Amino acid sequence: MSSVVPAAVTPPGGDPPAAAGAIAARSPLELFWRRLRADRVALGALIFIGLLVLVAVLAPLVVKLAGAPAPNVRSTDALDPTFGSATGPSADHLFGVDNLGRDVFSRVIYGARVSLEVAILATGSAVVAGVVVGMLAAYHGGWVDTVISRTLDVLLAFPILLLGIGLASACSLGDGCLGLIQPGLGVVVVVIAIATFPYIARIIRGQVLSLREKEFVEAARSLGASDRRIIFRQILPNLVAPIIVYTTLVLPQNILFEAALSFLGVGVQPPQASWGQMISDASAEFEDAWWFMFFPGAALVLTVLAFNLVGEGLEDALHPKARK
Amino acid sequence: MNDLRLRRARRPLPSRPLLLGCVATVALVLGACGGSSSDKKVAAGGFASGLPTDGQKRGGTLKLLGSEGFFHLDPGGSYFQLDYMVTYATQRPLYYFKPDDPKTAVPDLADGPPQVSADNKTVTVKIKSGIRYGTNKKTAITGKEVTAADVKYAFERGLNPSVANGYEGVYFPLVGADKAKGGPISGITTPDAHTIVFKLTKPFGATTARALVMPLTVPVPKSYVAPLDAKQPNPYDAQPERQAFTGPYMISDYKAGKTITLVRNPQWDPKTDFKPAYLDRIEWTIDADPNVAGRQIFSGTGLANADTPTAGAVKRFATRAKDRITFTPLGNRFVGVNTQRKPFSDINVRKAFAAALDRRAMLLARGGPLVGQLATHFLPPTIPGYDEAGGAKGTGADYLANPSGDPAVAAKYMKLAGFPSGKANGEKVVMLGENDSPAKETAQITRDAIASLGFDVSFRLLDQSTLYSKFCGVRTELEKIDVCGFAGWLPDFSDPYAMLTANFYGKSITAVNNSNASLFDDPAVNAAMDKAALIADAGDRAKAWGAIDRRLVDKVAAVPFLFDNVANIASKNVQGVVGQWIASWDLAYTSLK
Numbered sequence: 001m002s003s004v005v006p007a008a009v010t011p012p013g014g015d016p017p018a019a020a021g022a023i024a025a026r027s028p029l030e031l032f033w034r035r036l037r038a039d040r041v042a043l044g045a046l047i048f049i050g051l052l053v054l055v056a057v058l059a060p061l062v063v064k065l066a067g068a069p070a071p072n073v074r075s076t077d078a079l080d081p082t083f084g085s086a087t088g089p090s091a092d093h094l095f096g097v098d099n100l101g102r103d104v105f106s107r108v109i110y111g112a113r114v115s116l117e118v119a120i121l122a123t124g125s126a127v128v129a130g131v132v133v134g135m136l137a138a139y140h141g142g143w144v145d146t147v148i149s150r151t152l153d154v155l156l157a158f159p160i161l162l163l164g165i166g167l168a169s170a171c172s173l174g175d176g177c178l179g180l181i182q183p184g185l186g187v188v189v190v191v192i193a194i195a196t197f198p199y200i201a202r203i204i205r206g207q208v209l210s211l212r213e214k215e216f217v218e219a220a221r222s223l224g225a226s227d228r229r230i231i232f233r234q235i236l237p238n239l240v241a242p243i244i245v246y247t248t249l250v251l252p253q254n255i256l257f258e259a260a261l262s263f264l265g266v267g268v269q270p271p272q273a274s275w276g277q278m279i280s281d282a283s284a285e286f287e288d289a290w291w292f293m294f295f296p297g298a299a300l301v302l303t304v305l306a307f308n309l310v311g312e313g314l315e316d317a318l319h320p321k322a323r324k
Numbered sequence: 325m326n327d328l329r330l331r332r333a334r335r336p337l338p339s340r341p342l343l344l345g346c347v348a349t350v351a352l353v354l355g356a357c358g359g360s361s362s363d364k365k366v367a368a369g370g371f372a373s374g375l376p377t378d379g380q381k382r383g384g385t386l387k388l389l390g391s392e393g394f395f396h397l398d399p400g401g402s403y404f405q406l407d408y409m410v411t412y413a414t415q416r417p418l419y420y421f422k423p424d425d426p427k428t429a430v431p432d433l434a435d436g437p438p439q440v441s442a443d444n445k446t447v448t449v450k451i452k453s454g455i456r457y458g459t460n461k462k463t464a465i466t467g468k469e470v471t472a473a474d475v476k477y478a479f480e481r482g483l484n485p486s487v488a489n490g491y492e493g494v495y496f497p498l499v500g501a502d503k504a505k506g507g508p509i510s511g512i513t514t515p516d517a518h519t520i521v522f523k524l525t526k527p528f529g530a531t532t533a534r535a536l537v538m539p540l541t542v543p544v545p546k547s548y549v550a551p552l553d554a555k556q557p558n559p560y561d562a563q564p565e566r567q568a569f570t571g572p573y574m575i576s577d578y579k580a581g582k583t584i585t586l587v588r589n590p591q592w593d594p595k596t597d598f599k600p601a602y603l604d605r606i607e608w609t610i611d612a613d614p615n616v617a618g619r620q621i622f623s624g625t626g627l628a629n630a631d632t633p634t635a636g637a638v639k640r641f642a643t644r645a646k647d648r649i650t651f652t653p654l655g656n657r658f659v660g661v662n663t664q665r666k667p668f669s670d671i672n673v674r675k676a677f678a679a680a681l682d683r684r685a686m687l688l689a690r691g692g693p694l695v696g697q698l699a700t701h702f703l704p705p706t707i708p709g710y711d712e713a714g715g716a717k718g719t720g721a722d723y724l725a726n727p728s729g730d731p732a733v734a735a736k737y738m739k740l741a742g743f744p745s746g747k748a749n750g751e752k753v754v755m756l757g758e759n760d761s762p763a764k765e766t767a768q769i770t771r772d773a774i775a776s777l778g779f780d781v782s783f784r785l786l787d788q789s790t791l792y793s794k795f796c797g798v799r800t801e802l803e804k805i806d807v808c809g810f811a812g813w814l815p816d817f818s819d820p821y822a823m824l825t826a827n828f829y830g831k832s833i834t835a836v837n838n839s840n841a842s843l844f845d846d847p848a849v850n851a852a853m854d855k856a857a858l859i860a861d862a863g864d865r866a867k868a869w870g871a872i873d874r875r876l877v878d879k880v881a882a883v884p885f886l887f888d889n890v891a892n893i894a895s896k897n898v899q900g901v902v903g904q905w906i907a908s909w910d911l912a913y914t915s916l917k
Contacts, residue, residue, distance in 0.1 A: 072772070074682070076682070076685045079688050082693065082694070084635060084689060084690070100685070100689065100765055100768060101688075265759045270768050270771075270783070271768055281761075284636060
């Protein structure tokens, strides 16, 4: 935000004050925040995500305050006594119960934890791996670039979901894969990271290929800067914006990916609550027990939508010239 | 997907008159309670009886929808409820149970009842003339008459590793069988083309005679099948359309995991058979989604279930189409834990688990009281020995006293097992379950019970076929797993021997196609079973087996939780007839309306 600098105040050791009446430029951060704030939709989505994260972190407290049982507590009394089937929303169970008598509200809240945890960890891992690999390929060029690029091509050619199912199935029994990828949440995170990092690597590679030819990089090189210094001081800071944007765009995809893996039975294993798994369990009962699918489904839709809107808002705020 | 259909068809010869069915819970099929043909259509509670009626319509195509595949369509290896539905429609074993008379085995291929010698060591059977083989493609045996030598070969090939029959040694202790590995068995002779004589190593004739309903007795022409038996996998099983058929139908097409089609067998002579075989054609889809199938059967025509309907489908039919759902009491269900591997090798840990398990939740997960009653031991109500084992009240074991589970009793036994706090210290337990309902839900309830004891449960759900063919049914894999799927049993015939030995007799443990899910092998129990198997008197036999049932509960060979009522559903234009001995549609009696 602009400001008028008062005259005649010189901080000790500082530069002489600008002439009276001069306007200081806004910093890039200030400009970014101004643009983002103006985008009410993105801001609303950001607030929603903030609340979601808060709810996920404070899940036990939220569930307790709502008077709901813990997510894995089965209440056979809540089931239909004749058919053993799920029953709908009631005073005791806000969102009803599932076919094991577990509180759906509680499981939706705890499911947020799984979805966010997996998405953030997987996306973070994919971004780190993608940035490192992409930078390596583009900066060094030559055979390094060739080998890495072809490897990425092969990985990109795999259908992601099938790759994910295969890896998750293979690593979900016994000691996991190579003793490193343990069955459970770890498998899901690794699978999603492996499946998505090639996209980021490709994008980063393209960015770096362009950046390394820029004058400031040449200037740094001619001044004797090492490769490491050039990468960390010159190139990486210029990648921050695209990394942020692509992260926010990839994150909701990974939330859906986790839901899909859980839906197919190779993601998070029961009894851990996961929105995708709840939707999968509910698909058999939808005709008779709509609540069982509706609430986790709505949570998933709203979360993915919110992240997508934030991603778009960030992109607009960071690259205003790219706006349509 | 549906819960695993129970192994083995049996036939519930109730220990008390079928009048029991009239006073049991809501949904039992009434075999003997019906009188006239119109009464026969309706059971207690207004549900369909599943009995044959007069004037059933001939012709048409029935479509079966199922999600479970077959285990073995080769009659020599067939030992699964779904396998039986096909085998008994396409083949003729020596004896058969009519759908409306589960008490009496009637001669099918045989020409009269089996003759058991006075010393109980020889069983002689005469077979009918004029029964001929039908095949899809013309071969040297097409139209050839069945002879006693074909039945002899059926038994001999049962011991061939490429057939690997799972019960031959149990029911047929034949002289010379221990040396035969698919070759001739000296204890089986055929003095003429229509007589077969079984010589037994012990006075087991009373049991062996009952077992002559099994599909192993289906004739197999040696000249045609022996070259196939030399191969692995055996084409007689893998390509069942190549079989030599003796029943009213034959398999015309089979795509493993997808579809199977039965058509009329042109060589079948109805004059030699009592089965009406109303339908012209049966088309069976094997990879149907169980939830979708339930809805299709409800609103479609010409459809019926192949495997257990989902709880949702049962509810839909029971509330909106009572006349199209049948319930047949049969068999049991239990959770088998590996008794040869820590921690469950410790009987106190098994008792703790039994106490912790919420069996009421297991019943509700499977569909509530309509689909069964809580079990407190292993012999179900329709099998002799049930009362002697404690009946509905059970044996009095404290770890089975509370159907919803009893944490205090569980803690008590954990302390006796050496866990002073009453809980384990996070020791790992490996559990595999099925990933379709209701097995998925019962697996989670079981997992919760084990976790409540303080164990760290490594829990994974798999598709049914992989679970049982790669893990639970393979001994070397089962040895590494603490809880593998779920087990349940349908007796091959109404006898406690047929109900208990496959699951709890030490010698029943086999390398493949294993039915002893707990790997339970107790010398004292084995000896008691050996002794009880030789008892001919019905009352003494029931008493002896009732005592064995109690002993199995005392030793926690497994944890029983359900005596099943098996549901079957059909579209409105299907006159479904249930073989009560198998609790599945009898395709030779079912028709369209």
